Amino acid sequence: MSDPEFKPVEEQLAYLKKGAAEIIPEGDLKAKLESSLKTGRPLRAYLGVDPTAPDIHLGHTVVLRKLKHFQDLGHTAIFLIGDFSAMIGDPTGQSETRPPLTREQVDVNAKTYLAQVFKLLDPQKTEVRYNSEWLEKLSSYDVVRLCGHYRLARMLEREDFRSRLANNQPISVHELLYPLLTAYDAVVLKSDVEIGATEQKFNLLVHRDIQREYGVPSEVALTMPILVGLDGQRKMSKSLGNYIGITESPTDIFGKLMSIPDELMWTYYDLVTDRTPEEIAALKKEVASGAAHPMDVKMRLAQEVIAGFHSREAARKAAENFQRVFRDRQAPAEAEVQRISRGPAKKLVTLLAELKLAPSKTEAGRLIEQGGVEIDGVRVADPRKDIDLSHPAEFLLRAGKKKFLRVIVE
Secondary structure (H helix, E strand, O other): OOOOOOOOHHHHHHHHHOOOOEEEOHHHHHHHHHHHHHHOOOOEEEEEEOOOOOOOEHHHHHHHHHHHHHHHOOOEEEEEEOOOHHHOOOOOOOOOOOOOOOHHHHHHHHHHHHHHHOOOOOHHHEEEEEOHHHHOOOOHHHHHHHHOOOOHHHHOOOHHHHHHHHOOOOOOHHHHHHHHHHHHHHHHHOOOEEEEEHHHHHHHHHHHHHHHHOOOOOOEEEEEOOOEOOOOOOEOOOOOOOOOEOOOOHHHHHHHHHOOOOOHHHHHHHHHOOOOHHHHHHHHHHHHHOOOOHHHHHHHHHHHHHHHHOOHHHHHHHHHHHHHHHHOOOOOOOOEEEEEOOOOOEEHHHHHHHOOOOOOHHHHHHHHHOOOEEEOOEEOOOOOOEEOOOOOEEEEEEEOOOEEEEEEEO
């Protein structure tokens, strides 16, 4: 296999810096890229992930996409599954000791993780490793020796430990081992660069120190910001309900992305697309000058994200569907179908509540009074309207802006 052809260092650096919070130290990354260009040896960039939950949302893909950028530039992308470290549990951001996961839970999560990760990374060019390969083999002597390379005072400098100590909350000894054991990953992998979220900065700095202690050149720590969720204020999180799951349908992803505040879309362009800084600056200029409407630029963003996780065709259909429903106020091309049995006439408000198009008959009546209900594109004005269900029929119900249902009476 021939050596990869690398782009000029400044060009690589600009692409890798896109969206990054910190590069520690940036001069080292430039020097490593220069050496790589001279020798033809790709850099070894890695991302370590503990499979603590089975599903990945768009926020998780920020660091993953940065690993992809190294891969795009011809460098070696290492995706490390922390199957051993997940059983300890990363104390970062924890206000109390987290219960460790079982081996079974970790294995199940790891399988689904990989299926989702390869929507972004090229499976043929990704080095997938599990840290149980080496961490399970460490003897008691090895662990004690590893601990001897770091000072307790420095470990307790980390914010979550410090605040827990101040508040008399427990810290288990095994939690102190977490950054040391994951630092040993960096020693074994001989990584040139490690990618992590900003909240992982302490761990990454420990990894650099431990590599040096073991005679391995220190890696560069590249941190990425936490993605703000759909509400435009808090970090994207399932528990906050402001997230986009990457396995969600293209229609749902499109609708959610179109709901973000206009200003936030530039952060999303930075963190969840592969567009270069120059391309993003050009788009901003178009919007600022009035040459492009913010909604059109946001639609491009949604299509790019969907194309990455599904396909270009799925992204195109989702865009067309959004155009029909929200801009042209037509029914979606493939509205959900609900079949109901023939019977006596029924109040429209009752039907809307039964079909879950409104939370209650009262709310259904209010929606009708506000002009938010249509049957086959014709607005209904009377909340007491009866619907004849005595013979086979088919009609399209719209309730509010987004809810469409094709009803088949049979």
